[in-house]
Amino acid sequence: MLPKITIQGVSADLLDDVDYKGADNGQDDKRVLEKKHVVMKIFEKNPQIKELNDKGHTFDIVYLKRDKKLRNGTANEELILGIKISPLIHQMIYGNLQGSIYLGNRRYTVSNRFHIKQCYHCQMLGHTSVDCNEAKTNKPPVCMYCMGKHRSADCSNKKRKDLQGCARCLASPNGDDAENAKTHNAGSTQCPVWNREVKRLAANTDFSSKNVL
Numbered sequence: 473m474l475p476k477i478t479i480q481g482v483s484a485d486l487l488d489d490v491d492y493k494g495a496d497n498g499q500d501d502k503r504v505l506e507k508k509h510v511v512m513k514i515f516e517k518n519p520q521i522k523e524l525n526d527k528g529h530t531f532d533i534v535y536l537k538r539d540k541k542l543r544n545g546t547a548n549e550e551l552i553l554g555i556k557i558s559p560l561i562h563q564m565i566y567g568n569l570q571g572s573i574y575l576g577n578r579r580y581t582v583s584n585r586f587h588i589k590q591c592y593h594c595q596m597l598g599h600t601s602v603d604c605n606e607a608k609t610n611k612p613p614v615c616m617y618c619m620g621k622h623r624s625a626d627c628s629n630k631k632r633k634d635l636q637g638c639a640r641c642l643a644s645p646n647g648d649d650a651e652n653a654k655t656h657n658a659g660s661t662q663c664p665v666w667n668r669e670v671k672r673l674a675a676n677t678d679f680s681s682k683n684v685l
Contacts, residue, residue, distance in 0.1 A: 473677045474530055474684070475562040476585040477555050479573060484538055484549035486513060486576055507533040510553065510575075517574035521561055528685045529558035554585050559681045586673040588666070592616065592624060595639045595658040597669055614639045616658040640665050 490509045492502055510533055515522035525531045535554030540547055557565070565573065565582060572579050593601040593613045601607055606614075616624040619637040629635040641653040641663060649664050656662040678684055 473673075474556050475559060475677050475679055476534065476587065477557060477562070477565065477582040478585040479553040479555070479575070479580045479582055480550070481541075482551040482553060482575060482580065484551050486510065486551065503536060507536055510536065510551075514573060514575055517576075518569070520564060520568065521573075524558070524561050524564065529561050530556055530685055531558070531561055532556045559678050559684050562679055563682075584674070584677075586670050586677075588669050588673070590658075596643070597640065597665065618657070619653075638663055638665075 487506055487509065490502075490506055492505055511531065514531075515525070521531060532555065533553055534556050535552070537552045539550050539552055541550050565571065572581050574580075588597060589600055590597055591599050591601050591604045591606075593604045593607040594611075595614050595616055596604075612621040613623050614620075615622055615627045617627045617637075618629045618632070618635045619639045619642065620627065620629075636654065636657045638653045638656055638658045638660070640658050641649040641656075644650055644665055646664075652664070661667070
């Protein structure tokens with residue numbers, strides 16, 4: 473499995489000069505053009521990455537999301553980028569480029585990206601709500617924050633640390649997980665079940681090969 477990285481907080485102004493000519497099929501075509509545009513902008517500032525890509529090494533944007541953030545009282549639109557790369561490009565980014573990529577007039581820190589399927593109906597891993605057996609059999613949702621039988625978006629206890637809980641850990645066959653289910657919620661990076669899945673995916677990711685494209 474090839475490595476993936478994430479870049480967050482990129483100003484959406486980067487897309488102001490995208491040429492949308494030829495985007496006849498709506499939003500999907502526009503997103504393809506936006507991804508190509510961002511790749512071009514990255515290559516402009518990081519020629520060593522372009523050089524490897526020209527030799528056949530993978531550098532593909534697989535995820536591009538517009539996200540609105542409130543900064544200093546002002547709402548700003550930012551981009552979150554997910555990029556699939558070859559092992560050698562990964563080594564270059566975390567070596568020569570010190571874990572960062574230049575884009576526009578800024579230097580952005582990158583982080584390893586592991587795609588984990590999480591169901592927001594039952595909070596378990598390995599599937600999404602579309603494929604959830606609990607949802608298909610009309611069982612009530614499980615709250616990500618407090619384990620209550622309601623939608624996470626409707627939870628009135630989101631900020632109540634004393635009422636938080638992780639349904640995933642509670643259902644785990646690992647006794648330690650269940651015992652610590654009240655120390656975090658199902659959206660927390662402290663979740664041991666989540667972290668074991670991250671380690672599993674990392675172990676199956678090729679970070680070291682030099683000839684894998």
